[in-house]
Amino acid sequence: MNLAIRDVRRNKLRFALTALGIGMLLGVVIAMTGIYEGALTDALSLPRALRADLWVVQQHSFGPFAEPSRIPRDTRELIRRMPGVAAAGAVTFQTVQAMAGGKPVRLFLEGYEIGRPGGPPGLIAGHGLTESHYEIIVDASSKLKLGEVVPLGPYRDPYTVVGLTRGMVSSGGDPMAWVTLQDAQALQFAVPPPLERRERAAGRSPPTTTDINAVLVRLEPGASVAAAAQEIARWKHLAAVPEKAEESYLAQFVIQKMQQQLGMFMGILTTVSAVIIALIIYTLTMDKLRSIATLKLIGAPDRVIVWLIVQQALVLGASGYAIGLGLIEQVKGYFPRRVQIEPRDLAVLAVVVLVICLLGSLLGVRAALRIQPAEALAGG
């Protein structure tokens, strides 16, 4: 007879509430795992979507996501003429803050040349940029709608949303946006009119607005990435970073600390879960002391007692895991950052929950094994 299941059946409400509590706790662990994975996916979504073989950046720079990179715009033309290069596109990156519809909107803005590498990946609505100025494509996570106007730059120029992407965010979680390179350069390097007048009055030239942050290079099929990178590096002011290296810099320099933070938090949560599950199992065992003593007195072997406790711990853990996963699946869309639940992570967590339950039940098993059969005969 399965005593654990019968105990659960008899105390359905109590068990359900306990499993719900454990489920919420494990749900937080699953969410943290999802955020951990989501941070990596978010960070790599842009470089992967841009499908560049090489990133040409300022010498000694790890690329526009890791640190500043400023190179002349004509770099694109120099690179394009190199043998083995199929296409090259100049790009800029910057974070912009605007107010749209009375609400603050923060965007990670990329300027690109229409028809060259660097444009947004597949649109889910609207169309690509067709005008040289004041059109913008945004990611749907920005909550901006097609046709909505976003004022940007020192002149608060009106940018109209003409296209939408999905799932494109920066490593910081800000929705991506795309404008023409000219607009992006103006937004990045243009100074407000009073400052421009002051600079001219002081006899200084206003800052150049033609620099770019990087050139994205796509090579001809069969062309060597290493050879092209070596060739580009002959220009002393440039460095060429292969796409994989760029991804690695992003993961290593930009989001590593955040992932470590999430990892620490997950570790603490897992430990807290283990302690709470152990305490719950211990309490459930303490509630059954007299029943356990009776079982021992009437001749139940220790394995029946141990299995009763361990099985109950496993049922609680499995129920909590299922509830936690179900909860997070339902609410993950409401998280401000991507929550990416990977089957591999779920499998690892399932094993961790199993181990936690087994370890958690040890305290209860120990208490149960110390109970003497004579305690069943002790006064009522």
Place this chain on the structure above:
Amino acid sequence: MHGISTHFGAGPTRVDALIDIDLRVDAGELVGLRGPSGCGKSTLLNVIGCVTEPSEGEMRIDDEPVYDRRWLRRDLRRLRLTRIGFIFQTHNLLPFLTATENVAEAMELNGVKPREARERAIALLDYFEMRQVNAYPSELSGGMAQRVAIARAIANTPHIILADEPTAPLDSARAQAVIDLLTRIAREQRAAVLVVTHDASIFHRFDRLVSMRDGRIEAQTTPAVSETANA
């Protein structure tokens, strides 16, 4: 049992719970055990139930030596499961099992297949005119719960039944009904039944009444003699 003594502690804190106990209960005999609180009744029950190890003496169950200054059997659990049935003051049914399951569980522990155990449990409860076979202990009256407890105690047809104040929480009519059942078991199953009780209204129902005081057996009488003595 012969010359059984049990003490706890040592030196100035030593407590002699049982002193030189000689007791024999035969198959089919219903024996009452009475005495003031702390006289050693429960300890004696624990020793006979192979739960508490005595300090001295000899003990036999079914003429098999069980204790002779040490336990002679390693598997006392198995001995309790197959030879001894326990009935408690507060029925001690497992609260998460139904009446049938409580009885069937005792059989399953003894190796009976679940389906057969269930069928036999229902039949046993029917034998005790117990109809609420699917009720949980909390849904049963004290008398009904005690019937289930008795059914569980005899589930594996034990040779010894030890009952610790089984009528204490019951009114007079239900107490008599419980003693009726125990008498039936003693007679029909040829079990040796030892009942600890303070309930004077059932003294006359025993074949023999054992009186204890300060860890010793003070007297062993037939109920008629005992009642005369009390008068």
